[in-house]
Amino acid sequence: MKPFKLTTMITLAMFISVASAKLFTIQFDLQRNKENHPIWDLTNTSNGHALMLEPGKTLTHNFCLRTDSYVTVKDFRFSNGNRSEQVMLEIDRVLMGAFRTPTNPQHSWNLFLSTGRFPRVPLISIGWHRLVVKFNGTADGIALDYIELDIDDDKMSQDIFSCELTCIPDRNYNVRSNPVVTEASYIVQESYKTACPEVDNINVPIFNPSVQMYEITAALPQYRAFYNWKNENTTGCPHLSPLYWSFNNIDLTSSANYAIDTPSAKIYFSRGNDRHSKVHTSMVIAFKLEGKSKGMIDSEMGAILKIKFRHLTNDVKLSFRYKGRHNGLSRTVINHATPTHPETEWNIPDFSWTDKDYNLVFLYVVSNSSKPLHMEHLFLERRPMLPDQVKSVYRSDDSIIEVVFSDFWWLNPDSMTVHLSTGDIYHNVSYFRIYRPIPWDQGYAQVFVLYQDGNARLLPVPPVGLKGWIPFGSSVIIGQTDPTVVRPYASITDTYIDVDKQVMSLMYKDGGSCRLSLLSSLTETRVVVSDLYLARNPALFPFTTFRSMYVAEGNTDVDHVKVDGIHNLHIMDDFNAVIGRNFVFHRKCMSRHLNLSPDIYIDIRRTLNDNAHVELIDTDAFQSLLMRIRNHRFRLWTPRLRYNYG
Numbered sequence: 001m002k003p004f005k006l007t008t009m010i011t012l013a014m015f016i017s018v019a020s021a022k023l024f025t026i027q028f029d030l031q032r033n034k035e036n037h038p039i040w041d042l043t044n045t046s047n048g049h050a051l052m053l054e055p056g057k058t059l060t061h062n063f064c065l066r067t068d069s070y071v072t073v074k075d076f077r078f079s080n081g082n083r084s085e086q087v088m089l090e091i092d093r094v095l096m097g098a099f100r101t102p103t104n105p106q107h108s109w110n111l112f113l114s115t116g117r118f119p120r121v122p123l124i125s126i127g128w129h130r131l132v133v134k135f136n137g138t139a140d141g142i143a144l145d146y147i148e149l150d151i152d153d154d155k156m157s158q159d160i161f162s163c164e165l166t167c168i169p170d171r172n173y174n175v176r177s178n179p180v181v182t183e184a185s186y187i188v189q190e191s192y193k194t195a196c197p198e199v200d201n202i203n204v205p206i207f208n209p210s211v212q213m214y215e216i217t218a219a220l221p222q223y224r225a226f227y228n229w230k231n232e233n234t235t236g237c238p239h240l241s242p243l244y245w246s247f248n249n250i251d252l253t254s255s256a257n258y259a260i261d262t263p264s265a266k267i268y269f270s271r272g273n274d275r276h277s278k279v280h281t282s283m284v285i286a287f288k289l290e291g292k293s294k295g296m297i298d299s300e301m302g303a304i305l306k307i308k309f310r311h312l313t314n315d316v317k318l319s320f321r322y323k324g325r326h327n328g329l330s331r332t333v334i335n336h337a338t339p340t341h342p343e344t345e346w347n348i349p350d351f352s353w354t355d356k357d358y359n360l361v362f363l364y365v366v367s368n369s370s371k372p373l374h375m376e377h378l379f380l381e382r383r384p385m386l387p388d389q390v391k392s393v394y395r396s397d398d399s400i401i402e403v404v405f406s407d408f409w410w411l412n413p414d415s416m417t418v419h420l421s422t423g424d425i426y427h428n429v430s431y432f433r434i435y436r437p438i439p440w441d442q443g444y445a446q447v448f449v450l451y452q453d454g455n456a457r458l459l460p461v462p463p464v465g466l467k468g469w470i471p472f473g474s475s476v477i478i479g480q481t482d483p484t485v486v487r488p489y490a491s492i493t494d495t496y497i498d499v500d501k502q503v504m505s506l507m508y509k510d511g512g513s514c515r516l517s518l519l520s521s522l523t524e525t526r527v528v529v530s531d532l533y534l535a536r537n538p539a540l541f542p543f544t545t546f547r548s549m550y551v552a553e554g555n556t557d558v559d560h561v562k563v564d565g566i567h568n569l570h571i572m573d574d575f576n577a578v579i580g581r582n583f584v585f586h587r588k589c590m591s592r593h594l595n596l597s598p599d600i601y602i603d604i605r606r607t608l609n610d611n612a613h614v615e616l617i618d619t620d621a622f623q624s625l626l627m628r629i630r631n632h633r634f635r636l637w638t639p640r641l642r643y644n645y646g
């Protein structure tokens with residue numbers, strides 16, 4: 001067979017980066033095109049079927065782009081019946097290329113040909129596009145196997161290509177105009193990659209040593225999509241599992257001393273010396289747990305040790321002790337496993353384990369069994385978290401306030417006392433939440449939540465007609481944090497709430513304080529933070545921190561930050577530090593994770609020297625902090641647990 005020639009109408013020389021391009025295959029027989037064109041079984045296709053494009057017909061396929069991208073037709077695989085014809089491929093009525101199919105002396109539809117790469121590589125804009133295949137003339141048509149497109153965008157996903165999730169062009173975000181020019185602030189990139197959508201891997205601290213007042217605003221994302229996906233997604237989150245370690249199917253009658261080494265724990269077995277019993281085996285299990293310094297609760301929370309035997313013929317006496325954070329061993333607790341109850345467990349209280357060293361579990365097993373003693377399993381897991389205790393502490397025509405006591409609070413013994421202007425005082429509060437009445441239905445909607453660790457969550461009220469609630473998604477830590485720790489926090493000791501004015505005064509453990517005023521409108525919920533007293537060096541400890549999640553496009557709570565309404569940075573870009581006065585953390589692309597969760601605007605409204613046009617806090621100390629954060633960031637390329645907030 002003669003090789004055929006690919007002719008282009010116009011050939012443009014383009015320099016495109018092939019390294020970051022992503023390949024998308026349009027398999028026409030699997031798409032909606034199959035409803036409008038015949039599908040034939042042809043064994044030489046990639047999947048057994050081809051779409052018949054009949055004479056006089058046109059084939060149109062829709063696709064979407066995440067951003068303006070160079071698009072290459074990498075391959076066009078087809079067969080033609082008997083007669084040669086002129087085939088043209090267009091995107092949005094712009095010709096990508098045209099070629100003449102060769103004549104086919106075998107008269108077979110099962111001889112497929114590939115065009116290879118088309119030379120034209122146009123820049124195609126973000127959004128919705130049409131790819132069209134047509135002929136010139138009335139020969140016998142062609143059979144289409146697939147078309148491959150190379151898209152010069154390493155963040156493109158199949159969901160976006162198929163337009164199931166769409167992306168919007170750059171928008172203006174309505175940041176309120178500010179009569180003054182504030183001293184410049186810095187955001188610093190401290191985010192890391194994760195595979196777990198329930199981790200707050202996006203960390204963007206904001207610095208400004210002379211900040212006096214700033215606003216945090218939550219508004220619905222700007223894309224048009226009315227899905228209200230609210231489910232959490234724990235795929236890719238091994239750290240969320242309560243299981244610390246387990247050993248299964250072990251014969252304890254084996255006489256030798258031996259050890260089993262797993263990544264999570266090591267177990268050592270040795271024969272004891274109880275002369276009255278046939279089986280006497282000691283087990284020691286050594287394991288490490290992560291704690292507060294890694295943003296984890298494993299070394300803090302209590303645990304349950306469970307053991308089960310199989311085919312027991314005699315009673316087994318089990319003596320348990322452990323060594324954790326306290327000096328010396330715990331007292332011994334003796335349990336029995338019996339032929340009718342071959343399973344037993346021990347509870348280890350909160351604050352027993354350590355994250356500084358190995359933890360040890362000791363088990364001494366004694367039995368008169370003459371048969372082999374078979375241990376079905378032995379495992380240690382985090383104790384279950386009991387539901388939050390919620391107390392409704394204030395209710396009026398204009399708001400509801402609830403305080404919440406968690407079964408386990410990760411910063412314990414740090415805790416928050418909530419003082420209401422009614423005179424009521426509540427100690428040991430993990431977080432509180434404020435509801436606003438919704439005039440167009442009979443309910444109330446949560447608009448603001450503040451946790452003891454400084455994490456604040458804001459929500460616009462649900463729009464008319466939306467059933468139920470909108471999920472939170474991103475959050476903002478109000479208060480100074482140490483930007484070099486895995487899970488930053490600003491420990492609040494006291495909150496004073498003026499229930500009529502919806503004004504809150506916060507006192508921090510570090511001595512700092514601030515005042516919050518809550519405002520909600522039809523479209524947004526805003527907190528104005530004023531009267532800031534920053535107790536720690538503000539050049540090194542940011543006054544606020546944006547936190548959120550990004551796994552991949554379409555699996556995010558945020559994907560971009562727009563700085564001063566001008567620069568739109570991708571949230572995973574390695575931007576190090578960026579100067580600005582307002583920052584809009586938003587989504588350009590729809591997400592399957594909490595699709596309606598809000599965009600967050602952080603706007604610095606007043607500084608000590610407004611209109612002084614001070615641009616840089618370019619001190620040596622700040623530069624060395626950036627270096628420290630950078631080093632820290634590169635160490636953190638692993639998933640971490642986000643403690644499961646309400």
Ligand SMILES: *[C@@H]1O[C@H](CO)[C@@H](O)[C@H](O)[C@H]1NC(C)=O
Pocket residue numbers: 081082107140
């Ligand atoms: C191709 O030509 C052969 C021989 O003339 C004929 O039998 C066959 O039907 C033609 N096939 C098509 C698809 O036109």
Ligand SMILES: *[C@@H]1O[C@H](CO)[C@@H](O)[C@H](O)[C@H]1NC(C)=O
Pocket residue numbers: 043044108110111112
């Ligand atoms: C599949 O294609 C090859 C040429 O690429 C051809 O030799 C073969 O006959 C085709 N198979 C069928 C069943 O037509």
Ligand SMILES: *[C@@H]1O[C@H](CO)[C@@H](O)[C@H](O)[C@H]1NC(C)=O
Pocket residue numbers: 086098136137
């Ligand atoms: C289409 O066919 C006509 C007549 O056969 C020819 O003049 C014209 O150049 C063809 N157009 C293309 C795009 O091939």
Ligand SMILES: *[C@@H]1O[C@H](CO)[C@@H](O)[C@H](O)[C@H]1NC(C)=O
Pocket residue numbers: 195196197233234235236551555592593
């Ligand atoms: C859940 O997250 C994983 C990645 O961590 C992703 O592959 C999967 O598509 C997500 N599921 C949904 C329903 O979004």
Ligand SMILES: *[C@@H]1O[C@H](CO)[C@@H](O)[C@H](O)[C@H]1NC(C)=O
Pocket residue numbers: 276277315316317366367368
């Ligand atoms: C085993 O048998 C001896 C002698 O009858 C008894 O003293 C001992 O308590 C038994 N041990 C267990 C674990 O039942």
Ligand SMILES: *[C@@H]1O[C@H](CO)[C@@H](O)[C@H](O)[C@H]1NC(C)=O
Pocket residue numbers: 405406407408409412415428430
């Ligand atoms: C405070 O709450 C924690 C749980 O978050 C609990 O462990 C602790 O005992 C409580 N402290 C007081 C004084 O009630």
